[in-house]
Amino acid sequence: MLTANFLVGACLAYVALLFVVAFAAERMTAQGRGEWLTGPVIYTLSLSIYCTAWTFYGAVGYAVRSGLEFVTIYLGPTLVLIGWWAVLRKLVRVGRSQRITSIADLISSRYGKSTALGALVTILAVVATTPYIALQLQSVTLSFSVIAGSDSDDPGSISLIVAIGLAVFTIVFGTRNLDVNERHSGIVTAIALEAVVKLVALLAVGLYVVFALGGGPAGIFARIESSPIAEWQVSSGRWIGLTFLSAAAFLCLPRMFQVLVVENRDERHLATAAWAFPAYLLAMSLFVVPIAVVGLGLPGAGDNPDLFVLTVPLSQGEGGLAMLSFLGGFSSATSMVIVAAIALATMMSNHIVVPLWLRSGPQRAMMSGDVRRVVLMARRFSIIGVLALGYLYYRVSGGGAALAAIGLISFVGIVQILPALMGAIFWRGGTRTGAGIGLGLGFALWAWTLFLPSFGAGGILPAGVVAEGPWGIGWLRPEALFGLEGLDPVLHALLWSLLANVAGFVAGSLVSFPAPMERMQGAAMVNVFRSGAALSSWQPSRVDSEDLLIMVQRILGPSEAQAMFQAEAARQGKQGYLPDATPGFVERLEKELSGSVGATTAHAMIAQLTEGSVVSVEELMRVGEETAQIMEYSARLEAQSDELSRTARQLRDANAKLTALSIQKDAFLSQISHELRTPMTSIRSFAEILRDGDGLAPRERARFSGIIHDEAARLTRLLDDLLDLSVLESGQVTLHPASERLDRILDRAVAAAGVEGALRIRRRGAEHVHLVTDPDRLAQVFINIVANARKYAEATTPELTISVRQEGGAVLVDFIDNGDGIPAEAQSLIFEKFSRADNTEAAGGAGLGLAICREIMARLGGSIDYLPGQGGAAFRVRVPLRMAPPRAEAAE
Amino acid sequence: MTPPAEPPFVDRRLYRRRRLMDAARLLPVLGAVLFALPVLNAAAPEGASTARTGLFLFAVWGGLVLVAGVLSRALAGPEGAPPGPQAAPDDRPPPPATAPRPAEPRC
Secondary structure (H helix, E strand, O other): OOOHHHHHHHHHHHHHHHHHHHHHHHHHHHOOOOHHHHOHHHHHHHHHHHOOHHHHHHHHHHHHHHHHHHHHHHHHHHHHHHOOOOOHHHHHHHHHHOOOOOHHHHHHHHOOOOHHHHHHHHHHHHHHHHHHHHHHHHHHHHHHHHHHHHHOOOHHHHHHHHHHHHHHHHHHHHOOOOOOOOOOHHHHHHHHHHHHHHHHHHHHHHHHHHHHHOOHHHHHHHHHHHOOOOEEOOOHHHHHHHHHHHHHHHHHOHHHHHHHHHOOOOOHHHHHHHHHHHHHHHHHHHOHHHHHHHHHHOHHHOOOHHHHHHHHHHHOOOHHHHHHHHHHHHHHHHHHHHHHHHHHHHHHHHHHHHHHHHHOOOOHHHOOOOHHHHHHHHHHHHHHHHHHHHHHHHHHHOOOOOHHHHHHHHHHHHHHHHHHHHHHHHOOOOOHHHHHHHHHHHHHHHHHHHHOHHHOOOOOOOHHHHHHOHHHOHHHOOOOHHHOOOOOHHHHHHHHHHHHHHHHHHHHHHHOOOOHHHHHHHHHHHOOOOOOOOOOOOOOOOOOHHHHHHHHHHHHOHHHHHHHHHHHHHHOOOOOOOOOOOHHHHHHHHHHHHHHHOHHHHHHHHHHHHOOOOOOHHHHHHHHHHHHHHHHHHHHHHHHHHHHHHHHHHHHHHHHHHHHHHHHHHHHHHHHHHHHHHHHHHHHHHHHHHHHOOOOOHHHHHHHHHHHHHHHHHHHHHHHHHHHHHHHHHOOOOOOOEEEEHHHHHHHHHHHHOOOOOOEEEEEEOOOOEEEEOHHHHHHHHHHHHHHHHHHOOOOOOEEEEEEEEEOOEEEEEEEEOOOOOOHHHHOOOOOOOOOOOOOOOOOOOOOHHHHHHHHHHHHOOEEEEOOOEOEOEEEEEEEOEOOOHHHHHHO | OOOOOOOOOOOHHHHHHHHHHHHHHHHHHHHHHHHHHHHHHHOOOOOEEHHHHHHHHHHHHHHHHHHHHHHHHHHOOOOOOOOOOOOOOOOOOOOOOOOOOOOOOOO
16 A cells, blocks of 8 residues: 555655756747747647546446447547547648637637627636536545545645645646747647656556456457456437547647647647557557456446546556556646646636626726736736635535546537537638527526536425426426437436537627628638638727737837837838838737737727727728728829829920920021121121232222122121010010001011012902001011011912911911921920921021010010911911000000 | 639549548548447446457547548648649659750850
């Protein structure tokens, strides 16, 4: 018989070993060493927390009571894992892509980051898990008292010590820091070690039973055949129901979700676990029936089949084996409690405590103080709370019920999450309302039909209610709801609660309409395998990135937050730590934060900063209005930009004109200097001849003097033109208004142009118009036009048609020749100074004529324009019948 | 948002991989059926032999583990999980889209 003290010492040593392993693993992972620590083997072993003390001890008892039925508890998870490609892979992918921290987080984040749903799932999980934790404490206590004999004082105190020890371990390794991915390499490694210990222990006992006591496989086979459980009867409903139940629970249990999804480091680990974990389960259950049969046949094994794993080796005096077996059971219990406590604490802090804390005051996310500390403290107290609840449950219930029964009750409770969970990843139509109704109904029915009655008639429910229904309403009896009698209680509860749950979920989803956030999350999760399925959410980006940095620092710690911000700033091409708070960045940030504090909390905290906590229909409508305004604005912008481009076009034209002019001006300057130079040269040379040539004949002298005179006159004319133009342009011209008939002015002009014989002139229209204008200036304009026609009209018989008509208060005089006209690109330039249509020197003029004409007409209050499309060159001169008094000119 | 139209024919490797996925999805169904078989016997009034049924169950279990091992090894190939035209369950690196050409001389 082992002493209690020795046992306590062994337990302490074992726990110390776990501490060392966990600590070493954390250090190695942090330093990037020990890749196998994060490999598929550890991942698979960590899944073994499914096998709790219930499995370790209870399976044998279960086999004694119901034959092979115990195996259903393992067949379910086996089916789930070998079907990993269909369900688990998607679950893991969703969990990783959305940074899910717990099953409550998944449900809440899928259904619109709903705080209420997260809290509901958390409460459900706590209520369903508490009995399970109690079960572990009970099994440790029981095994302790069995192995240490009756010399232990109070078995209850052992469970208290165990609970406290587990709380310390979990707090130390589970809440050391807020990891951005919520992964705990230390704990996972420790539970992997525990997985090995319990497997080795059970296999050792099994092999011992088979080969030392049972006479080998054949012997055991014979013993089973002749044992009390040689024949077994099972209801097909219970067999199939329990298999389904265990499969569903495997997916829904918070601790399983923690190791399956949250602690998963690489999706490919799942491929290994897909066959390795079923193999582990197979090994764990292989020797259950042999141990049961041998235990039944051994008088010293005691009468509690739940403890055969311990009592069989003990009765044979195998102290070491019994010790190993005890450690195996201890491992099973502790690993389950540790992970369950972490999972529940994460859920409680993320979905109950922090949301309440955030709600307790406005702008909590911005208040000074360390949010991390709040979250961590919430977790630590949650761990203590969870373990305290388990301990209380154990004390209150007195550990009366058979172990397996409590396990199944828990399973049925936790399985209520299944419809919402499957809906979350496979059905985009699932809504928050539906999930809430389904979960609520299922939870209520589970509590009524299974959980409350499990305390025994007269426990919580009065005996009368259990037997006859509340207020004597028979069809509401907890164990025969709607008159469904004769069914196994677990099946009965499973059937009704899941039926109501699924019906409520589906009906509620079909009827209700999801919020935009739900629809986005639904699409992101259901279509997680489609590339680019990550829909961008919209966040009003009125957030200051410095505020964001302050908040993130308080959650992730300064260095990590600053590194993140710096990386983002670099990505945006900025220096320093403050990137622009673009919607994309805010969204990424929220995802990072949700890895630490859960999607709901992260969303709420970001929302407090962005002032856009919920995307409501109102917000959508506002967005719609904004869009309309933006569209209107953009239409206005478009109009403005049209105008701008028109202006730009005009500017471009003007610029082109200027450039052309400048070129022409340069050409003209060189030409005018040439033209000034030519007469000057001849004047100078003839003047020299006259000066030096004493023997010149008078006739020659006269001729040379005449040439000098003509050249000087030409120079004068040129200079006169230039002077005239500059006077006209500067507005210093003096006009002499007089009344005169148009035909007389025209006669004079045609005569003065000196075109007799060279140009045929046709005159049409009513020319007998009296004008009040400056007749000399007007004649100058006409002369210029007529002379131009003679110079440029290149026709065999040049003709000029002058037609006159009145229009309004003005008379229009058109001059149309039969030449080639002026090319379009030159039309805009001909009225400019120094310009000549063809740039030839043949014309002999300086290119000032039309410029002078335009200036004169402007002074006279009329205009001169080129008239395109008339066959030849055509000018229209518009002369007002009465020119404005010269005072206006002076005033200008 | 309509998914891009898939071609009616995919190449042989991809076809094989798709059927592997089908097998992986159907394996649990097969397992469920096989696991449910003993119930038919055990439901009889005289019950069934625990030892024989147990042997059957463990044999099926072991078989499933083996098949799941083979399938997951094939599925968790180097290309990882996502189904689609880009997922090729091939150990060889995919051939480069264009053969590397010698750098052309610059003018």
